[in-house]
Amino acid sequence: MSNIIGSVATSHIPAIGNAIHKGLQKDEYWQPFFDGFPPARAWLHAAKPDVAVVVYNDHGLNFFLDKMPTFAVGAAPVYTSEDEGWGIPTVPPVRGAPELSWAIIEQAVADEFDVTTCQEMLVDHACTVPLQLMWPEGWEGIRIVPIAINTVQHPLPSAKRCLAFGQSIGRAIRAFAQTLNVVVISTGGLSHQLEGERAGFLNPEFDDLCLNALINKPELLTRYSAHEIVELAGSQGAEILNWIVGRGILGGAAREVVRNYHIPISNTAAALQVLEPA
Ligand code: DHB
Ligand code: FE
Numbered sequence: 001m002s003n004i005i006g007s008v009a010t011s012h013i014p015a016i017g018n019a020i021h022k023g024l025q026k027d028e029y030w031q032p033f034f035d036g037f038p039p040a041r042a043w044l045h046a047a048k049p050d051v052a053v054v055v056y057n058d059h060g061l062n063f064f065l066d067k068m069p070t071f072a073v074g075a076a077p078v079y080t081s082e083d084e085g086w087g088i089p090t091v092p093p094v095r096g097a098p099e100l101s102w103a104i105i106e107q108a109v110a111d112e113f114d115v116t117t118c119q120e121m122l123v124d125h126a127c128t129v130p131l132q133l134m135w136p137e138g139w140e141g142i143r144i145v146p147i148a149i150n151t152v153q154h155p156l157p158s159a160k161r162c163l164a165f166g167q168s169i170g171r172a173i174r175a176f177a178q179t180l181n182v183v184v185i186s187t188g189g190l191s192h193q194l195e196g197e198r199a200g201f202l203n204p205e206f207d208d209l210c211l212n213a214l215i216n217k218p219e220l221l222t223r224y225s226a227h228e229i230v231e232l233a234g235s236q237g238a239e240i241l242n243w244i245v246g247r248g249i250l251g252g253a254a255r256e257v258v259r260n261y262h263i264p265i266s267n268t269a270a271a272l273q274v275l276e277p278a
Helices: 013-020 039-049 099-112 126-135 159-175 203-218 218-223 226-233 234-248
Strands: 001-012 050-056 071-074 095-096 115-116 143-149 181-187 254-265 269-275
Touching: 001 039, 001 126, 001 159, 001 234, 001 254, 013 126, 039 126, 039 254, 039 269, 050 099, 050 126, 050 159, 050 226, 050 234, 071 099, 095 126, 099 143, 099 159, 126 143, 126 181, 126 269, 143 234, 159 218, 159 234, 181 234, 203 218, 203 234, 203 254, 203 269, 218 234, 226 234, 234 269
Parallel strands: 001 181, 050 143, 050 181, 071 115, 095 143
Antiparallel strands: 001 269, 071 143, 254 269
């Protein structure tokens, strides 16, 4: 039986990776964003996770628009990143936890989620920037199970389906034969749109509604269709679906330990939310 210690949800903007690389954490522009992280890291390190289940979306590094799984689960012994064109320096590889990956896959398929299994998988900024934020000293001590959600190529999975998928993953972790401490890292969002007529669109009211609902009423978010989410949060704001999967994994009643919200970082309403079981 493994234990889910809580969840950390954060934006995954590539510019954050650059700011870390250049040591700009105390810079006037960056400080309100980075100041949210010391309490989140203190919480994380006290909780001593062995494995992080990272729920994110791929931005064209491992999957492209021609082949886009709705839900993909990494089952590799190691994951590497590559410069995806954002100019972020490449980061060291991160170790996998394939036995937990397969337990998650077995449970998902038993629960009728037809996942894509990836025994090789490149992970992009959406996976690595949150790791850099949470383990700035390096991630030798942690293993990951990356879970990619299609928030990019329509049709997107519904919020309802995402919550149910997360609940299935949570069951797999709790039933896992080994005793591990597992943290959920959900990445992306909140509101942002990078292209088209509404480029630069942000919606702090909707972001606030999401952050509040995610604590103990995630089902409130399942009444929005994927198109309504795009309308309310922006086309890339659909990354909130990753947070909804993550909330499903955590399950049960939760308590908010950390929240930080700052507009804008790059083109995005940057948010951080740490939840633990109540
Ligand atoms: C930005 C945000 C993202 O979610 C992303 O994947 C890439 C860039 C941005 O605001 O710059
Ligand atoms: Fe993104």
